[in-house]
Amino acid sequence: MEFLTEFPSLGRADLSAMRRWIDGNFREFTRATGEALEAFFNPLLKFLVWFEDLLQATPWPIILLVIGGLAWLGARDWKITIGSVVAFVLIGVFGMWEDTMSTLAIISVATILCIAIGIPIGILMSRSDRMQSIITPILDVMQTIPSFVYLIPVVMLLGIGKVPGLIAVCIYAIPPIVRLTNLGIRLVDADVMEAADAFGASPRQKLFGVQVPLALPNIFAGVNQTIMMALSMVVIASMIGVQGLGVPVLRAISNQYLALGLMNGLAIVALAIIFDRVSQTYGKRLQAYRTGRGND
Amino acid sequence: MTEENIKVQIRNLYKIFGNNPKKVLPLVKDGMGKPELLDKHNHVLGIQDVSLDIPEKRIQVIMGLSGSGKSTLIRHVNRLIEPTAGEILVDGEDVMKMSDDQLRDLRRFKMSMVFQKFGLLPHRLVEENVQYGLTIQGVDESEAKKRAQHWIDRVGLSGYERHYPGQLSGGMQQRVGLARALATDAEILLMDEAFSALDPLIRFDMQSILLELQDELHKTIIFITHDLDEALRLGENIAILRDGALIQEGDAQEIVLKPADDYIADFTKDINRAKVIRLYGLATATPNGFDGPTVDGDMVLDEAMPVINEAPDRTVGVTDETGKLIGTVDLSTAIRALHA
Ligand SMILES: Nc1ncnc2c1ncn2[C@@H]1O[C@H](COP(=O)(O)OP(=O)(O)OP(=O)(O)O)[C@@H](O)[C@H]1O
Ligand SMILES: [Mg+2]
Numbered sequence: 001m002e003f004l005t006e007f008p009s010l011g012r013a014d015l016s017a018m019r020r021w022i023d024g025n026f027r028e029f030t031r032a033t034g035e036a037l038e039a040f041f042n043p044l045l046k047f048l049v050w051f052e053d054l055l056q057a058t059p060w061p062i063i064l065l066v067i068g069g070l071a072w073l074g075a076r077d078w079k080i081t082i083g084s085v086v087a088f089v090l091i092g093v094f095g096m097w098e099d100t101m102s103t104l105a106i107i108s109v110a111t112i113l114c115i116a117i118g119i120p121i122g123i124l125m126s127r128s129d130r131m132q133s134i135i136t137p138i139l140d141v142m143q144t145i146p147s148f149v150y151l152i153p154v155v156m157l158l159g160i161g162k163v164p165g166l167i168a169v170c171i172y173a174i175p176p177i178v179r180l181t182n183l184g185i186r187l188v189d190a191d192v193m194e195a196a197d198a199f200g201a202s203p204r205q206k207l208f209g210v211q212v213p214l215a216l217p218n219i220f221a222g223v224n225q226t227i228m229m230a231l232s233m234v235v236i237a238s239m240i241g242v243q244g245l246g247v248p249v250l251r252a253i254s255n256q257y258l259a260l261g262l263m264n265g266l267a268i269v270a271l272a273i274i275f276d277r278v279s280q281t282y283g284k285r286l287q288a289y290r291t292g293r294g295n296d
Numbered sequence: 297m298t299e300e301n302i303k304v305q306i307r308n309l310y311k312i313f314g315n316n317p318k319k320v321l322p323l324v325k326d327g328m329g330k331p332e333l334l335d336k337h338n339h340v341l342g343i344q345d346v347s348l349d350i351p352e353k354r355i356q357v358i359m360g361l362s363g364s365g366k367s368t369l370i371r372h373v374n375r376l377i378e379p380t381a382g383e384i385l386v387d388g389e390d391v392m393k394m395s396d397d398q399l400r401d402l403r404r405f406k407m408s409m410v411f412q413k414f415g416l417l418p419h420r421l422v423e424e425n426v427q428y429g430l431t432i433q434g435v436d437e438s439e440a441k442k443r444a445q446h447w448i449d450r451v452g453l454s455g456y457e458r459h460y461p462g463q464l465s466g467g468m469q470q471r472v473g474l475a476r477a478l479a480t481d482a483e484i485l486l487m488d489e490a491f492s493a494l495d496p497l498i499r500f501d502m503q504s505i506l507l508e509l510q511d512e513l514h515k516t517i518i519f520i521t522h523d524l525d526e527a528l529r530l531g532e533n534i535a536i537l538r539d540g541a542l543i544q545e546g547d548a549q550e551i552v553l554k555p556a557d558d559y560i561a562d563f564t565k566d567i568n569r570a571k572v573i574r575l576y577g578l579a580t581a582t583p584n585g586f587d588g589p590t591v592d593g594d595m596v597l598d599e600a601m602p603v604i605n606e607a608p609d610r611t612v613g614v615t616d617e618t619g620k621l622i623g624t625v626d627l628s629t630a631i632r633a634l635h636a
């Protein structure tokens with residue numbers, strides 16, 4: 001009877017032996033590879049630090065100008081441009097300029113990294129159904145596993161700091177761009193692909209001349225989502241030593257500072273809205289040819 | 297017809313769609329038809345023992361109802377589809393034995409294609425679309441631009457170079473498709489229902505453009521259609537497919553005057569025979585010569601009727617293009633031909 005009411009689990013001793021075995025092995029692996037890994041990621045760290053310093057050192061009026069310029073280039077819309085600049089002015093007025101620059105730095109670097117890795121993986125995935133069936137479940141796991149769980153091995157391997165934070169952000173933020181690159185390429189009209197084939201296009205000419213350009217709106221939607229997801233990781237990343245808007249939020253949680261939490265939280269939201277609007281309007285402009293607007 | 301070179305030769309071609317085409321091929325060779333194959337073995341018979349010689353510099357029309365295998369057949373010529381069995385020879389070279397590189401060169405330099413759904417690149421301007429084949433060939437930009445411009449002008453699209461395909465009407469889009477195919481100077485033009493998506497007036501226009509261009513270009517054109525009027529207007533040779541099999545092949549006269557079976561007779565029953573049938577198709581040989589009035593064998597019945605009616609004995613002699621007598625036609629033959 002007891003067999004039915006109590007689940008026949010492994011014994012306590014067995015379980016703890018198993019856990020100790022895994023932990024021990026991983027720790028050994030860490031010890032063996034930690035330094036090599038750190039060396040491997042060193043260029044990334046240098047770049048991130050350099051970029052963050054650059055943002056911090058640049059006088060604020062220039063940053064505002066650049067923000068406004070980028071928003072205009074992306075969206076070609078006055079409302080969005082002015083809105084972005086005003087949001088940054090408010091952020092500065094409320095004393096969050098430095099943290100915002102740090103966050104901006106890590107989000108930008110994370111996004112660049114995700115694009116650089118994610119688009120090739122997405123292309124690979126679109127080339128064969130086998131690849132797709134292998135990569136899809138991995139992406140599913142990356143998106144659903146609680147971030148704290150993969151923080152553990154990342155921190156064990158690389159300690160606390162900017163690089164592990166960056167990696168954690170990327171693990172969480174990369175799936176959409178991979179998925180949407182794959183989807184975008186697979187959705188390219190079969191008739192157009194057939195025409196390219198009929199004219200003797202090589203696989204390369206098909207990929208860069210037809211598939212990628214036609215998938216671009218979808219790829220761009222992926223970039224947009226990747227940025228959003230990276231931003232939503234700001235607070236968690238700050239737990240493992242990433243500077244930025246997440247740090248005061250974390251402090252506010254443990255000390256019950258409502259105003260501090262709210263202000264920094266809103267700053268993150270403002271960044272999210274700006275990124276989203278600018279990249280979405282840009283994405284829409286990319287497909288102007290579909291509706292027949294925008295020649296010459 | 298005179299002795300001519302064969303440009304494309306299709307030999308005993310079979311195509312079966314399904315999981316294991318090779319396995320069911322013997323059944324098809326033993327005569328199993330399309331419905332039975334689908335019923336019992338769940339394979340679709342696409343092409344069934346088709347052999348066809350396509351002469352150089354002429355328009356070969358391939359006709360058949362929807363699902364008869366026209367698209368499947370034409371896609372074998374540039375090997376967009378692999379056959380289950382059979383050969384395709386282009387200038388005597390077996391397309392099926394070509395390496396990837398050879399095949400790519402064949403598609404780049406020797407053949408080009410026009411599609412029913414246009415297949416234009418929506419993200420590129422009209423001029424870039426027309427240049428596409430040239431870009432693929434590696435022709436440099438200024439040269440490609442120059443050549444593309446020539447064809448844009450020829451198909452009557454001057455002024456639309458910097459529009460996107462999405463900004464053009466269907467007829468204009470297909471002109472882009474035609475210009476793109478012509479720009480590579482390929483000797484063989486494959487056209488899969490190129491005009492079927494267009495409304496009748498535009499379609500007639502496009503046919504005129506094609507005929508006009510062909511008058512000076514003399515390409516080998518394989519033209520797919522399901523429309524008999526179009527086939528009769530364009531086709532110097534017409535091949536008719538049903539359920540993947542070739543059931544008749546010949547010029548317009550033979551198709552209309554001697555339909556191989558009821559399927560074809562059915563096809564041809566709604567056309568205006570007086571405007572299609574030409575005298576040479578009706579002429580009966582006269583061993584003893586003929587000294588009445590003669591007319592050109594290329595004349596259609598519609599025009600010939602009054603002449604025959606006025607002639608003594610209501611009989612005229614028919615001559616070929618060199619003026620040589622090939623036979624005679626009398627009024628009752630002509631009238632019967634109209635109602636057969
Ligand atoms: N990829 C495929 N897989 C399975 N069956 C196919 C495939 N392509 C074509 N078929 C079948 O082969 C037959 C011939 O098709 P095809 O497209 O060549 O016809 P078609 O004469 O071009 O018709 P339409 O006038 O509608 O274009 C049809 O029965 C079709 O269902
Ligand atoms: Mg078809």
